[in-house]
Structures are given as structure tokens and as C-alpha cells.
Amino acid sequence: xxxxxxxxxxxxxxxxxxxxxxxxxxxxxxxxxxxxxxxxxxxxxxxxxxxxxxxxxxxxxxxxxxxxxxxxxxxxxxxxxxxxxxxxxxxxxxxxxxxxxxxxxxxxxxxxxxxxxxxxxxxxxxxxxxxxxxxxxxxxxxxxxxxxxxxxxxxxxxxxxxxxxxxxxxxxxx
Amino acid sequence: xxxxxxxxxxxxxxxxxxxxxxxxxxxxxxxxxxxxxxxxxxxxxxxxxxxxxxxxxxxxxxxxxxxxxxxxxxxxxxxxxxxxxxxxxxxxxxxxxxx
Numbered sequence: 001x002x003x004x005x006x007x008x009x010x011x012x013x014x015x016x017x018x019x020x021x022x023x024x025x026x027x028x029x030x031x032x033x034x035x036x037x038x039x040x041x042x043x044x045x046x047x048x049x050x051x052x053x054x055x056x057x058x059x060x061x062x063x064x065x066x067x068x069x070x071x072x073x074x075x076x077x078x079x080x081x082x083x084x085x086x087x088x089x090x091x092x093x094x095x096x097x098x099x100x101x102x103x104x105x106x107x108x109x110x111x112x113x114x115x116x117x118x119x120x121x122x123x124x125x126x127x128x129x130x131x132x133x134x135x136x137x138x139x140x141x142x143x144x145x146x147x148x149x150x151x152x153x154x155x156x157x158x159x160x161x162x163x164x165x166x167x168x169x170x171x172x173x174x
Numbered sequence: 175x176x177x178x179x180x181x182x183x184x185x186x187x188x189x190x191x192x193x194x195x196x197x198x199x200x201x202x203x204x205x206x207x208x209x210x211x212x213x214x215x216x217x218x219x220x221x222x223x224x225x226x227x228x229x230x231x232x233x234x235x236x237x238x239x240x241x242x243x244x245x246x247x248x249x250x251x252x253x254x255x256x257x258x259x260x261x262x263x264x265x266x267x268x269x270x271x272x273x
Contacts, residue, residue: 046255046260046263047263047267048248048259048263048267049248049254049259049263051240051244051266051267051270052240054238055238077208077211077212078249081250082248082249082250083245083248083249100242102242102246104219104222105215105219105242105246106211106214107211131239131240131245132238132239132240133239133241133242134232134233134239134240134241134242136233136239147248149254
């Protein structure tokens with residue numbers, strides 16, 4: 001009886017997970033956030049960086065193995081940087097909203113390209129959720145956010161970019 | 175003008191001053207570098223936020239919303255403990271706590 005109950009619970013869990021993944025209009029896939037064997041602790045970032053995470057909460061993780069993340073960009077000026085994500089999105093519009101890429105910055109990051117960023121073992125990363133930005137209607141955030149302190153580490157591998165599905169982003173503030 | 179808005183505007187003015195000093199240094203040390211364009215963009219964003227705050231058009235933070243200043247600057251600023259990042263961080267914290 002216990003075995004049957006456990007089986008039902010596992011199957012229900014799988015069904016729920018399948019539903020969540022397949023019902024999302026934004027994600028193609030998600031990379032794992034923290035692995036069990038990696039040491040994690042509460043966010044030790046200075047407040048001016050921690051505040052970029054939802055509720056200023058993040059987890060500090062030291063990578064025991066190389067790990068690959070994504071970064072979205074639209075030109076050479078924003079190809080490299082300290083903010084990465086484990087979320088793979090289908091369209092540039094989803095990226096702009098969920099990673100809160102405000103289009104008024106010059107030059108704006110229109111997230112037309114995706115690249116993979118592989119960090120070496122031993123790198124400390126800070127993981128959490130993207131905080132919403134003004135106007136919240138346009139930039140609600142909510143995507144996964146990974147911060148690294150040194151994006152100039154020569155041991156980081158930045159792939160060539162690939163094009164995303166491009167749709168027009170518009171957001172009326174009022 | 176409310177006291178909170180006055181304090182907020184002072185923090186913005188301090189950050190603008192810091193960014194302008196950095197921009198001048200960049201013009202001397204690394205003319206034509208991409209950092210000048212980024213600093214210009216930060217100054218423009220700060221001035222836009224100031225205008226919105228003074229006219230009462232700034233969206234309330236609800237304790238959660240951010241202005242995007244710290245996220246933008248922290249992505250590229252060198253070194254990471256730059257006074258500009260600290261200055262925009264103070265603006266973000268004040269916004270979340272008081273506005």
C-alpha cells in the first residue's frame with residue numbers, strides 16, 4: 001500500500017512538472033540552478049548589487065564543475081557582462097520582459113541574440129530572481145538571474161551568438 | 175516638494191556628479207571608449223528619474239520595484255566597487271524604502 005501511494009505521488013509530481021514546462025509560453029528550457037553537491041550560502045553581495053534580485057535575495061554558489069549559462073544581447077556593447085541566466089527563451093520579447101531589459105538605455109539591449117557562457121569550476125555565482133523594474137507593466141522581471149563578479153576572467157568561454165525569434169516589443173506606460 | 179522627494183533628488187544629483195566626473199576622466203584617459211556612451215546613458219536615465227520624481231510621475235516602488243540603475247551599472251562598471259555603483263545603489267535603496 002505504501003509503495004502504491006509513493007508511486008501515485010511520484011507520477012503526480014511528474015505530471016505537474018510536465019504541465020508547468022509545457023504550459024509556459026516563454027521557456028524553451030531551463031538549465032539547473034544549483035546542484036546538490038555545490039556549496040551554497042545566503043547572498044553576501046553588497047546591497048547595491050543584491051537589490052537587483054527580487055527582494056534582494058540570492059544564493060551564493062561555488063561551482064564544483066564548469067557550468068553553462070545563457071546571456072542575451074543585440075550588439076557588441078552588451079555581448080559581455082556580469083548578468084547571466086539559466087532561462088532559455090523563445091523570443092526577444094520574453095527576454096526583455098522577464099530579464100527586465102529596459103529599452104531606454106543607450107544602446108538598448110534588444111535581446112536579438114543568445115549566447116552560451118561557460119564558467120570554470122571554482123567560480124562563485126550569485127543566483128536569484130530578476131527584480132521588476134519601472135515601469136513594472138513593461139519589465140516585470142521574474143526570470144532567473146545569475147551574477148558573476150568578474151566577467152573578464154579569461155577562463156570563461158563565451159560562444160558565438162545565435163538569433164532568437166524576433167518580435168516587436170512595445171509597452172505603453174499609461 | 176515633499177521631504178522624501180527632496181532627499182531622493184539629492185541622491186540623484188550626487189550620482190549625476192559622480193557619473194560626470196567619471197565621464198571627464200574617461201575623456202582624458204580613454205577617449206572614444208564605449209564607457210562614455212554608457213555614462214551618458216546613465217546620466218540621461220538619472221535626469222529622467224529626477225524629472226519624474228519632481229513631477230510626481232514616478233511609479234511607486236511598493237517595496238519591490240527597482241529603477242534598473244544598479245542592474246545596468248553593475249553589468250559593466252569597472253571596478254565593481256566603483257563610487258557610481260554605490261551612488262545608484264543608494265538611490266535604489268531609498269526608492270524601495272521610501273517611495
